Amino acid sequence: MQKRILDFATLLRKSGVRVSVAESIDAFTALDELTLDDREVFKDALRATMVKRTMDLPTYDRLFDLYWSGFYDGLRSSFDDASAGLEAKGLDLEDLMERLKEFLENAEGMEDADLSELAKALLTQDLSQLEQMIRQAGEAADVDRIENMLQVGFFTRRILEQLGAQGAGDQLRQLLEQLRGMGLPEEELGALRELIERLMEALRASVRDFTQRELQKQNFDYIEKFRRETLLEKSFYSLTEEDIRRMREVVTRLAQKIKNILTIRRRRERKGKFDLHQTLRRNMHHGGVPFELIFKERRKDRPKLVILCDISSSVANVSRFMLLFMYSLQVAFTKIRAFVFVAELGEVTHIFNEKDIADAVDLALEGGDVINVYTRSNFGYAFHEFWKNHLSSLDKKTTVIVIGDARNNYNDPRAWCMAEIHNKAKNVIWLNPESPGAWGFGDSVMDKYLPHTDVAEEVRNLRQLSRVVDKLVL
Amino acid sequence: MFDSIEDVQKRLGEQGYICDRSVATVVFLATRLEKPVLVEGPAGVGKTELAKVTGAALGCPLIRLQCYEGLDEAKALYEWEYSKQLLYTQILKERFSQAMEGATSVREAADRIGAEDSVFFSERFIVPRPLMRAIDSEETVLLLIDEVDKSDPEFEAFLLEILSDFQVSIPEVGTVVAKQRPVVFLTSNDAREMSDALKRRCLHLYIDFPGQEQELRILDAKVPGVDKRLAEDLVRLMHGLRELDLKKAPSISETLDWARALLALNATELDERLVQDTLNVILKYEGDIRKAQAELGRLLERKPEPPEPAKPEPAKPAPAASSAAPPAPKPAAKKGRLH
Helix, strand or coil: CHHHHHHHHHHHHHCCCCCCHHHHHHHHHHHHHCCCCCHHHHHHHHHHHHCCCHHHHHHHHHHHHHHHHHHHHHHHHHHHHHHHHHHHCCCCHHHHHHHHHHHHHHCCCCHHHHCCHHHHHHHHCCHHHHHHHHHHHHHHCCHHHCCCHHHHHHHHHHHHHHHCHHHHHHHHHHHHHHHHHCCCCHHHHHHHHHHHHHHHHHHHHHHHHHHHHHHHHHHHHHHHHHHHHHHHHCCHHHCCHHHHHHHHHHHHHHHHHHHHHHHHHHHHHHEEEECHHHHHHHCHHHCCCCCCCCEEECCCCCCEEEEEEECCHHHHHHHHHHHHHHHHHHHHCCEEEEEEECCCEEECHHHHHHCCHHHHHHHHHCCCCCCCCCCCCCHHHHHHHHHHHHHHHCCCCEEEEEECCCECCCCCCCHHHHHHHHHHCCEEEEEECCCHHHCCCCCECHHHHHHHCCEEEECCCHHHHHHHHHHHCC | CCCCHHHHHHHHHHCCCCCCHHHHHHHHHHHHHCCCEEEECCCCCCHHHHHHHHHHHHCCCEEEEECCCCCCHHHHCEEECHHHHHHHHHHCHHHHHHHHCCCCCHHHHHHHHHHCHHHHCCHHHEEECHHHHHHHCCCCCEEEEECHHHCCHHHHHHHHHHHHHCEEEECCCEEEECCCCCEEEEEECCCCCCCHHHHHCCEEEECCCCCHHHHHHHHHHHCCCCCHHHHHHHHHHHHHHHHCCCCCCCCHHHHHHHHHHHHHCCCCCCCHHHHHHHHHHHCCCHHHHHHHHHHHHHHHHCCCCCCHHHCCCCCCHHHHHHHHCCCCCCCCCCCCCCC
């Protein structure tokens, strides 16, 4: 049992559920406290001790079924089928078995010695014994090395060999002959023969089922992990619907992480030095005995953020995630003002404030009813607009983030606007989905803007995004 | 302590808390293994309540520590009573001069004072906070650390020592080891993920919304006097609402509130008008209310199917309802499963 639990823990670990050694030990101690006749209790106990993240629960449930319960249930159903088939033909199986037993007892000395463990287990339909035997045979056959569908047949055969299925079948058939010799009525012999064939078939089916489960188990973690890993690396351009849904979780998680870091940083700053001046003054009425201590309080320096986001169709997917991310970060900043542009510039801050996240981002990407999105991008015009109308809102605490590929359709870049913005703001950060090699080529005017930014980074996947944001909130 | 899982269920039930086997199993294990339980789940499914009720069932006093951003050791564990120390110094000034009398050098005087040092850093001047009280208590207590996710990460790190060894080190006094290990419950709304180190020390329990049947039982236990058919309709509507994409899905506490509200209004039946008027009891955001209103027709629509056989005799609703009760299926029971 212990070994199987450890195996299960390994399997969980491989699937991305973090199970520490201490936790598997907890699982053992927990099981000591319980009676294990109830599968649900067993499942709950393992879950409480080994799975600590809510997001891992579905994985656990599926793996638990794969590992613990599913196989036995399958075994039972295939053997039930075998006997049910006979019963359907009007044969009373129990009666038959009784008679058989009687018969064997009368004819002494020969039968038990001749039957292998497997044959006996089959004949008595001792399922838990069978399950154990199949598992052992599976282990001996290295079934955990199975990698793909094509190997199912091979491993099934190997396990059957390990089990000695062939031999057991022969023995049972021999037994039949012996019984005939001992004068068992032909009718019952026929039924028995059919039963034996059916049992053998059920055994083969079960072993095959076992192999297939093993394959699923081995692959399960692989698929899951692969999916999770690649999401971070995957380019924003090539996301599927499913990815987008999963991505949203990853984005919020990332934002949460950054929020955590921020609170630590801020807390560290909160408590200032001892303020001798104030302390003396405040404690005058205690005769100068410092009953109350006063500390200098540092002012919190929450950054302000202005986002200028290009939402032309060429970068829409990228913008979606950037906006999503910014939205999630809202709490970390005192004030976020968000603008979107293609050529015209429109403010979408109110959407950010009012709507919930998915709607807000969708709306912002559609131009938020404020701008026309069906034009060609013109960065120069948009920056000029900003310069005309909103430059006064920038101050030395404001960070300006520009999201866009700087493909200006050969319009005038008006880099001087950017220069002025740079002058007034604390930082200008440009997130560009194109790689630096492409900046300044074709209609890209990134090189014109580059001197007026503090940070310009290529951001085409989440990993890069998180790196930049970490830099940004410092 | 509890004898078995059934015992847990029974004794929590006596306190008016209805839980399924999964929850009972974890509570049972927690008391047996003397490990803290980290309870997670949506707001309002009875996480805090579970802790309180367990305390009541075990007959131990409850010590509650409500976490919030900025909570620190001084508020959670202990604090030196600075003013009291000062006050004592002031009062004992005379004694100090006496003690120093005859000292020939400053060093000697300082040494003598130093010898009295421990008087001022003893438990006399410590203000115990919840964690300290739980550890220092003579009898077994139930320590509820509510909403740990609201606390700061460094506070969480500091909890580790307490949760694994049930001891606290106070530099000036020494280590205080728990006389009786407290039963510890931590609750979290998943506002942020707790560190692995903390989770490793706890058993994990996820409480989800209950299935319809269980919610009915809870409703029955908590708000007796609600008409059976009304309760069924109500629970079914709640389950429907939870399936909508709402900002804050209504939880059990909202179901109970609503039932009480309807009881106060003497309602015997859920009609659309009544629901419209009282929707603000269960939904807390303007956007959610609007969304729910739009769907209300559909949600209430489904309702008449099961009570159909009872329809012919609308004159006496109560007895008819009880006979019509069994056909209620449990379409969403799966969703409310407890993990």
